[in-house]
Amino acid sequence: MPELPEVETTCRGIAPFVVGKTVRKVTVRRHDLRLPIPRNFPQLLTGKRCLGLERRAKYLLLRFAHGHVLGHLGMSGSLRVVSEQEPWRKHEHFALGLAHKRELRYHDPRRFGLWIWTTEPPEHHTLLRKLGPEPLQDHFTAEAFYQGTRKRTRSLKEHLMDPHVVVGVGNIYAAESLFLAGLRPGRRASALTRHGSQVLVQQVKEVLAAAIQQGGTTLRDFAGADGTPGYFAQHLWVYDRAGKPCRRCGTAIRQKVLGQRSSYYCPSCQK
Template identity: 50%
Template sequence: MPELPEVETTRRGIAPHLEGSTVAEVIIREPRLRWPVPADLPALLANRKVESIERRAKYLLLRFSHGTVIIHLGMSGNLRVLTEPFPAEKHDHVDIVFTDGKRLRLRDPRRFGAVLWQAGADNAHPLLAALGPEPLSPAFNADYLQAAIASKRVAIKLALMDNHIVVGVGNIYASESLFRARIDPRRPAQSLSHHECSRIVMAVKETLEAAINVGGSTLRDYVDSDGKAGYFMLQSQVYGRTGEPCRICGTPISQFRLGQRSTFYCPSCQR
């Protein structure tokens, strides 16, 4: 599933080619995604200019003067900018075609993604209204995190994966961040000190930034690609390494289920 670094890399890959471009038409081949693609989207976007392409959590936002196209990649979706009208394949569900001949194509084999419209301010949309701060923003800091989890008895890993507390920290990056912070993922969130919250905040930012930097080398893949490039991840310290030696202390990495998700940690390094 695309995580925040993959979505941010997608944004950086497509934005330079589409910002400032004017929509000529929208082609909807399959409207039955996670939620129906609005039938009036072609009329809403015709002759309108993309003012900016931004990201909120794992949502991509194509902002126009009168509203926003909200795109979620679901579990298997991806976006590519095409400079020619290459024939659509089976899972190419939506094209946004621009007057300069470029087109933004959504491919989504499992159809768990979304293409939605929000008139006016996008932060009023139900999917965005209750989201927590961006993990790479100044708003996500030790003071904020300690206050947000002060009454939370759930494990800190589950708290980090709660989009009401902080957005975009999925299963992989929660495990990796907590290893970097040397915090046991099972610790009750409310038990963490301010200093430990500071370590977690720093670790989340460093982990996500490292993954985004790895993705920087794939930016060219977002233009005239077949759309089948896989998702990237930084070299994991604990995730998926059950039984392998910890890269710090040599202790075998442990795995257990937490919130019905696989969780990986080092029993010696993380307390």
């Protein structure tokens, strides 16, 4: 299940097979994702050349001359490039036929993902309009993050995971960056200090950059476009380690639910 590094890994992995390539064929087996795949997807895309592929937050944008495909992998979505001969797996919902008898296949057991068409500039689309800054860009600053936490009563972790505050920080990387910043996930956001924000923002950037470099995190079923897993999981400090000894001090890692999501922290290393 993808967070920003997994989406970025996917984006980079499929780009060579997609960008500049003409869509030969569109096959949709199931339309009923979080939002329905448009019925006219095949007519819209067949014979059209993909002019660009980019990631915004955890969304993927395929640019065509007449509009954009806007995709999101949800909790369990993944894309891979396969030979068109390859038998369809369970939960593969659509395929874009590409050059050299290859196909881009979308797999999503839980169907929380979405693939839609938009003719507006994608940044104006309802789903993208209100998103916060990209964490790896310079305008995601400690000062801006600090200001956003003022008077916020929810937990620091929920705040960090809010895509309107900053995009791409999901449950794993929120836990990891809070650990590395030495901050407890359950503290009120408003209790963050300027210095705390400085450290946290720096750690968010470092953790995400490192995860991208490692090809993302594979917990259960994430794999890059060629099916290879990511290697970040072996570096996790706290995520999914409840009861296990802290890798830094040996204290048992604690688990606590915040905003309906499991949160993990070291009660000794994080204040």
